[in-house]
Amino acid sequence: MGWILELFFGLCVLTLCGGITVWIMRDGPQKFFRNSRGPARYEETLDEVKVRLDEIERRMTDVQDVMIALSEKFDRWEREKASF
Numbered sequence: 001m002g003w004i005l006e007l008f009f010g011l012c013v014l015t016l017c018g019g020i021t022v023w024i025m026r027d028g029p030q031k032f033f034r035n036s037r038g039p040a041r042y043e044e045t046l047d048e049v050k051v052r053l054d055e056i057e058r059r060m061t062d063v064q065d066v067m068i069a070l071s072e073k074f075d076r077w078e079r080e081k082a083s084f
Helices: 002-026 028-033 039-083
Strands: none
């Protein structure tokens, strides 16, 4: 009788896991990641993402410029220090 209950509970867990997986793959992402304004705003959302990525790229370029300037400054200091 004990192995029957183990088999029954095993099948229940397997069915539950399968059902959760199907729910996540089919309904879950659309339900949780849907824009509250609806699917008509999808293009605007893409435009907003592009604008944000452009801003991030601009800021990264600024950071790279600062890092290059600092690197050149430290190189110059090391050359001056080595000449003394």
